[in-house]
Amino acid sequence: MALATALEILCKVDDLTEMKRTSLAVRVVASTVVLSTIAISILAFVILISVQNGIKDSKLDSALSESQSSIYQTESQFSFLSTQLRGSYKLALDNVVNNFTPNNQGGSGREVILIQQNSPQGTLLKTERSTNLVSKNSIPSELRDRVRASSTLQHSYGNIISRENISPLVSVVNSPRALIIGGKVSLPTVGIYEIYFLFNIENEYETIALVRSTLLVGGLSLILLIAIIVLVVVRQVVRPVRSAAQIAEKLAAGQLEERMSTDGAEEIASLGNSFNDMANVLQEQILRLENLSRVQQRFVADVSHELRTPLTTMRMAADVLYRARDNFEPTISRSSELLLSQIDRFENMLSELLEVSRFDAGVVRLEPELLDFKVVVRRSIEALVPIAHDHQIDINVTEPEQPISVVIDPRRIDRILRNLLINAIEHGENKDIDVLISATDQSVAVSVRDFGVGLRKSELNRVFDRFWRADPARARSKGGTGLGLSIAQEDAHLHGGVIEVWGEIGKGAQFIFTFPRERGQSLRDRPIPILHIAG
Known part of the structure; x- marks a missing residue:
């Protein structure tokens, strides 16, 4: 069952491939779809990159501005608190961080991590704070190195990692992606701290994904629309061409009224x-x-x-x-x-x-008789021996030993052989002629080979035309009408056979008469192949 299904699929693929090779409409539509797909893909990619960069740049500019403002606010707020609560800076740190906490419930918006400069990664120290139990490991090491080495704000991309599985962040999304802005803040009486703002950018990525899917669906719809339009237009153009081809075929078949x-x-x-x-x-x-x-x-x-x-x-x-x-x-x-x-x-x-x-x-009409084909050939040759001797030509015969019994019209077969032999004698330039008789179970053939002037390639297809003569002046001197070979070919067709010819200038010519043994049968093989004589 599987094999049959596979073969059916292969046949359909072959049909489509063949249709692509032969159908102008299919080729045009396929080419247009491929080129449109490439163009639309490039355009969609450029648009997606532009939108993605625009969203990220907008978010980065907003985050940098907000982070810088928050750092100023923190320094100012801590300076104010430091004059009131100099003996309890931990409480001051809590108050500073808590100012960022109320609007960040549920894991959205901005998270803050305040850590001592040069403190190791891992667990927060007692003097370090974060909103919503955000882990210090959320800060990439390379970002911390850049923050320590610079006096300006630095940024990187990472994930918001919670210190506990029961964090509100986990209920919304597991380690959401974030834009992380880092800088240094100077706290009076405490020292230099590193402050990091983690902006949740899942919404931005969802927007980018929405744009990507929109471009994909829109691009596919546009390609489909282009294919339909091109198919309609091509069909309008191809239909009259196809109609012209069909009518031309009918005209060629003889339907002249189309x-x-x-x-x-x-x-x-x-x-x-x-x-x-x-x-x-x-x-x-x-x-x-x-x-x-x-x-x-x-x-x-x-x-x-x-x-x-x-x-x-x-x-x-x-x-x-x-x-x-x-x-x-x-x-x-x-x-x-x-x-x-x-x-x-x-x-x-x-x-x-x-x-x-x-x-x-x-x-x-044929008048068939059951005869030995070799006897018929011999009789025709003997009748022309005197003429051949007048031209100083001998006719050499090669034949099988067994009789070749066939049903033929002896008068027409004799006329075929006489025409072929006389043609060879007249154009043989006094050189001997070879006659070869051969037969198979299905066909019989006789070959007449001369070594005279030969034939040009352009003449091979015309030797059987009525009134055509290779050398008109010479034919008139010999009394030829140009009908002998044409009549011989017609007689051959009456027997279900054919006369084939090979020739070359200076090497002579060879005519092969082949016909089926049984009347009404088609000619299935060649006892004397036409290619054999070229050697």
């Missing part, structure tokens, strides 16, 4: 209007391109179909001329050969255009 609301502040409305204008322009451009694409596809399909009939007639006429070429003059005989070859070329181009139109129309 628009931002233009209500609200002037800046937000301006943002909405600008965004909507951009969306309108994008929608117009996309619709225009879609219409253009449909017109282009329809044109290609119509032209391809319309050219079929005259091309068939031309083909029949060219075949007749070609079969009778031996009866013609050499020039006419050669022309009949060129005519037939160009008609073959034109027929191939027309077939590619028709295939592209079928892909665009979505009417392509």
Whole structure:
């Protein structure tokens, strides 16, 4: 149970951390709260120190003034008593101290200790007096040393310590804090005494504590108020931005009718209007391109179909001329050969255009058969061996010993292999081609590797684009249309597979066709990893 609770807390912490990373509002509010906390803490600390010093300084000034006045009063009173009671100075000491006692009942106000100069700490001597049974130990030793060495009043902070547990002081507070003022007083016929006034400052400390708690509560309330205000303001700013992001995602998904609301502040409305204008322009451009694409596809399909009939007639006429070429003059005989070859070329181009139109129309269907993939690859290679030999190229094949039984459309697989092999032959610069066949329990792959001109990195993502050719001038001389690799990739997708490519200038190129063994399955592994070929 405890473990489950701990895991739930950790998940919530992770959620908050992730929210902080991703939410602009959370980051702004958190930053504002942290900075506000630092600023308010510094301000509260300065105010607290100022108030505390002000209260203590005010109390000290008042205590010094009152103590000096009391010392003068004591000297005057003792001088008067000394002329009347010279034989009983102890009684005179009692009378002097008793003058301070009536207003100090209950442990509040001012206490007085009158002790002989240089007397030891501890118990009061018979000639020493204090109000309300205050102990001589209430006076710090360092304060007594300063009083003896100076003729002015000295002060320190300590506690009022009672000589007995039954003292009235104990019933109020145990050893209350006090401001202690000390000085020397000259008593005629008696000598020099030390007099100490102990001012109870518990009320002052309570005031300081009240100020501290007030600053704490006020600071926390102010931080909370700032956080709420910032959150409200940020939400007002972030809401249209978030709305713009959501609408942008819908636009990217094809929902071109989505628009931002233009209500609200002037800046937000301006943002909405600008965004909507951009969306309108994008929608117009996309619709225009879609219409253009449909017109282009329809044109290609119509032209391809319309050219079929005259091309068939031309083909029949060219075949007749070609079969009778031996009866013609050499020039006419050669022309009949060129005519037939160009008609073959034109027929191939027309077939590619028709295939592209079928892909665009979505009417392509597979005709699957259970075959040995190695046999299909071998058959495609054998058909192109004469062309490879014309370029002084050998095709080297590496394959596993066991048969690779797969369900495929042999015509489309053959077209994929022919396109890859012809591409390697045309760009192989008369260097041999390596064909690698590999398979796992889930996938089958074939790799065609040439060592010719290679491909630039910028070209790797374009080799499967329609009508794209790495070297247009060279492609035209060889009769290429730029559709072969595009059609091969479409055929690969029909089998649930993909063709991947690697290339480097001067090192050649490698195309890897990978597809799952079972129809309908996703491609889960790569028998020939794409990274492997980079080595």
